[in-house]
Amino acid sequence: MTLIRYTSAAVAGLALLTLLQGFAAAPKAPDPAPETVRLEEASVSYREPGEFLDRGTPVNGPRVPLTLEAPLTIMRAQVTRGAYDACVADGGCMALDAPGAAGMPVTGVNFLDAEAYAAWLSAKTGERWRLPTDREWALAAGSRFKDDAYTEISDPANPSKRWIAVYDTESKLQEEIDPDPMPAGHFGTNEHGLLDLAGNVWEWTSTCYRRHHVLPGGEVRETENCGIRVAEGRHRALMTTFFRDPKAGACSVGVPPANLGIRLVREETGVRQWLGF
Template sequence: MFATLHSALSNHRTFGFAMTGVVGVAVIIGAALALRGPDLTFAPEMAPQAVELPDGRTLFVQRYEVTVGEWNVCHKKGGCSLALRARPDQDPMTVPATGLNYVDVQEYLRWISAETRHDWRLPTSQEWAFMAEPVLPEEPDPIFTDPELTWASSYLIEGLASRTLKPQGSFATSPQGIADLNGSVWEWTNSCYSGTADLGRCPAFYVGGEHVAAIPFLVRDPARGGCAAGTPPAHLGMRLVTDRSL
């Protein structure tokens, strides 16, 4: 009987030590996973230099706008509902992803943040304006000084940038190496037109481009869906930013 009891106690101690070892290994693996850096498999190409903002913060910006090819990876993996198609004469890996509304963009942000284990977001309208200022044209003087003809001045001087969708790198590059901020794609920002802090209840968001515009959050084609403020942009796309270096 004592031999049996001793054997049982020994087995229990062995099992206990084994379980302790398993738990210890699990803790070590969990800690290792938590300490792992970002997964760069789907990380975008970043601008060579960060943007130093007036308030002292540093902003790390995607060099080019998200492309059709990058977007469709999200779609194929189930992260993005919308599938995009480039024209036959376009390379999906270099043509910007357009026809995106604010909800679409949020899907992509959630997906790429999870895939890369890194927090990505849209810039605010103030951040976008600051980083684009060096490459945007100066606002031209009005053609007509009569206030009643303001609409005519706006009509005649708008459309300074080409509205044709072109491959990445077709427009100017900022001093930090950010391309195409003055191009034909207006980029969604995270700034609400109505000023509400609850972005989930925001009816329209500002988009960055040749001029300021506010677009209703469900609009993919501003020429058809309208513009809450400003002349309708040619194309709606996106560019990623992050507050932490990869």
């Protein structure tokens, strides 16, 4: 009988090969597979989304430094109409209300559509895809992330000052938005290599609407409503989950987005987490 001796390096190599073979045998990704960017470091100045009331007066939430605590893998570009239509054809997603070109970013999707697409893509690839949280989206957006405090004016004795300042800012934002979706890359690339983060397609996040209320006695109370979610883009928007058209009155607070689309995060687990890709 021939005795075969394996070195520790050989054993490690065989183990890695076995893992990779198992990984390769997983269900194939749609063609083409989503292109991703892996962030290992990121930071941004951040306010929690939602409404902040101080004894009944609208105020800005506190602005704090936010730093990425673990690597984040996110789609480089928004999901295309062709990719979404593949989900529809496969029975994983609901058909959309209007036609669209396959290579353009998918628009006219509500939060439930976005969740369905993430579930379908996860099943097709054997990986876990999900919507980003608002914090993750802000970190990925980096310099493209826009503070949603339109004004620092907050005068309890004269709340009309804040209302006028907010109205002026929101009116200007509405004038600047061109509603026609553009091809991927039209609105440029940020410092992390992500496309179109400040364009005219807003992206759903998983973060629920919250109201932060300082009561007359100083007690802080928070209420959460997950029937409204945060959408991110050129500015932050609070959107009713089942509306596909933000211009139809679905925006709960502030300026409505021009379009609603999807960009997903891929969770790093197993071999991917170990190898770092």
